[in-house]
């Protein structure tokens with residue numbers, strides 16, 4: 001038995017015959033016509049909207065790419081100072097994660113670790129911090145995994161916490177992102193130079209440093225290396241120590257390495273020097 005829905009009926013189950021004929025159908029057709037008539041304007045407005053969106057996107061956002069908890073956790077305690085525990089001054093290829101996490105600690109006025117203090121960390125555009133904020137753990141520490149952006153340079157990360165009085169305390173941690181040329185230099189350093197210029201031995205390489213009568217400098221020693229011009233560096237690397245009236249324990253590499261190899265080594269030496277060399281392309285965190 002067929003029954004037509006009438007006003008006031010609660011329609012349950014199967015598709016009811018609502019009797020779409022007459023006025024309702026007419027209105028439906030009319031609105032379709034209206035949309036068709038409006039279409040050019042609608043399209044125009046829509047494309048303008050898309051254009052604005054893409055413009056908005058191409059302007060790099062000032063915010064750091066970071067993994068924030070949905071809501072900043074509420075601190076249960078406040079500290080007076082922030083100190084670096086580990087993870088600063090690492091070098092990594094741009095766009096890749098640092099080998100070690102960055103760990104900072106919140107202390108109170110007496111220097112005791114504070115649990116439950118909020119630490120927020122930020123860095124230059126493109127830096128990925130996971131997490132970018134959280135409460136300090138039971139040993140007063142905040143640990144975050146860091147991936148550097150795509151530009152070669154020094155990356156300044158700024159960690160901050162708030163004191164009970166509402167004052168912001170900041171700590172700067174610096175990391176180094178190596179671009180293609182510096183990566184080539186870094187590999188050449190591992191292959192040819194580090195055994196004499198790096199005091200530390202690794203399982204793959206025993207340091208020769210302590211056996212040398214004249215001690216070479218680690219390439220991070222900006223105090224010495226920043227005083228040498230690119231021409232000086234090229235001369236000593238290509239022709240050995242005597243080229244600069246230095247010890248012949250520094251061998252010549254002019255036959256082993258190409259010009260671009262030597263340039264790559266210099267780019268690497270400039271990038272890792274501490275204090276910084278003032279080389280171009282230094283990236284610092286936005287305030």
Ligand code: HEC
Pocket residue numbers: 188189192193194195196197208212214215216217218224225233236237241245246247248249250251253265
């Ligand atoms: C066999 C050991 C040895 C190796 C390998 C070596 N060096 Fe040296 N290098 C020295 C010594 C020793 C000096 C210090 C000379 C002096 O002060 O009289 C030196 C000095 C230098 C200096 C001048 C700054 C400084 O440290 O005093 C530069 C730059 C340098 N070396 C670059 C390189 C590069 C680049 C490589 C790899 C391509 C390399 N060295 C490989 C032993 C070495």
